[in-house]
Amino acid sequence: MKIILLVGTRPNFMKVAPIIRAIGRYNSSLSSKSIEPVLIHTGQHYDYKMSQIFFEDLKLSEPDIYLGVGSGTHAEQTAKVMMRLERVLIKEKPDLVTVVGDVNSTLAGAIATVKLHIPVAHVEAGLRSYDRNMPEEINRLLTDAISDYLFTPSPDADENLRKEGITDKKISLVGNVMIDSLLYNKQKAEQSQVLSQLGLRQGGYALLTLHRPSNVDEKESLVKIIIALKEISQRIPIIFPAHPRTRKNIEKFGLQSLFEDKHIYFIEPLGYLYFLKLMMNARLVMTDSGGIEPETTVLGIPCLTLLDTTGWKETVDQGTNTLVGNATEKIVAEAFKILDGKGKKGSIPKLWDGKASERVVDILTGGKGL
Ligand code: UD1
Numbered sequence: 001m002k003i004i005l006l007v008g009t010r011p012n013f014m015k016v017a018p019i020i021r022a023i024g025r026y027n028s029s030l031s032s033k034s035i036e037p038v039l040i041h042t043g044q045h046y047d048y049k050m051s052q053i054f055f056e057d058l059k060l061s062e063p064d065i066y067l068g069v070g071s072g073t074h075a076e077q078t079a080k081v082m083m084r085l086e087r088v089l090i091k092e093k094p095d096l097v098t099v100v101g102d103v104n105s106t107l108a109g110a111i112a113t114v115k116l117h118i119p120v121a122h123v124e125a126g127l128r129s130y131d132r133n134m135p136e137e138i139n140r141l142l143t144d145a146i147s148d149y150l151f152t153p154s155p156d157a158d159e160n161l162r163k164e165g166i167t168d169k170k171i172s173l174v175g176n177v178m179i180d181s182l183l184y185n186k187q188k189a190e191q192s193q194v195l196s197q198l199g200l201r202q203g204g205y206a207l208l209t210l211h212r213p214s215n216v217d218e219k220e221s222l223v224k225i226i227i228a229l230k231e232i233s234q235r236i237p238i239i240f241p242a243h244p245r246t247r248k249n250i251e252k253f254g255l256q257s258l259f260e261d262k263h264i265y266f267i268e269p270l271g272y273l274y275f276l277k278l279m280m281n282a283r284l285v286m287t288d289s290g291g292i293e294p295e296t297t298v299l300g301i302p303c304l305t306l307l308d309t310t311g312w313k314e315t316v317d318q319g320t321n322t323l324v325g326n327a328t329e330k331i332v333a334e335a336f337k338i339l340d341g342k343g344k345k346g347s348i349p350k351l352w353d354g355k356a357s358e359r360v361v362d363i364l365t366g367g368k369g370l
Pocket of ligand 1 (some may be wrong): 011047105135136244
């Protein structure tokens, strides 16, 4: 069985790495029938620190095929992936294509594949923020509508799919593949020297990431957030590895001077292991990344999500996550609560246990999941 695994952006790599490892384990448990994995990178993310460093940290083998699509408008990026992938699919004739998450490469991969009548598996299916202004929400809705296997991380996700009329036969609750990567790499991350390199101590800093268009593409929203950060940084230093989109916009809006503050460390994006170590030891994480919400819940670190909605409802209901949007006062008030020792404790959702990828491979090879 030939399975294509499609990646394109930073949050895809840690979702596919454990699936490839699970395929390896499956293959070595058999003498005959085996899976041939083919890793395709669309090139949606291409900077060393947005892509290659993750291959190194996660010990992912180099992609078998690189589509080199790069940046562009949504339509350009999606169309380029579809056109370049279609050619590859016709040549490779895979039995199945696996797409992960909710980025433009995910949707483009799913469309190009189903149109050639090749089955698609969507890993991390069923997440809904119910906010159609988010490009990711459109990508998720459409990818789920046309996929043959829908591998979900939670019962909430199953329910979302059922509400859209998707038949139970296609839905498999497997858990969270991103957490497979986190648990697998936690010990290795412990050994990273990033804290001493940045002069930080355990629990002595807040960690921030910011890249959503709704927060960083309009000057007004970005300024509201930066004012909150300046206030919070009077009580605790903030480490801010900035996404290229955010860095460019800060420069475009002439906001660099707001970061000339020794309490906010404006640094380059970090690799997987460095970032994991920083998360594990932070007093508080502030983010608008969909990946960091579940990761902080599993690590038991309080997280403020600078969005009004989330696809990861269980991280709010059960975990350590609080939605704060981007209003200055709300961000500051919730951050101060955490600094005053009143952060959420939370618990870990069921099946976020490091075995989601094994369940995926088991089901793809005819099993019923573990
Ligand atoms: C994409 C995903 C988003 C995900 C995020 C993780 C979509 C619609 N969005 O957003 O869901 O959370 O990745 O990072 O797919 N750029 C670089 N170097 C790179 C990549 C991008 O400089 O390696 C710059 C380019 O100027 C580009 C901009 O960042 O125009 C945005 O990149 P893009 O891939 O369009 O979206 P992200 O904001 O990264």
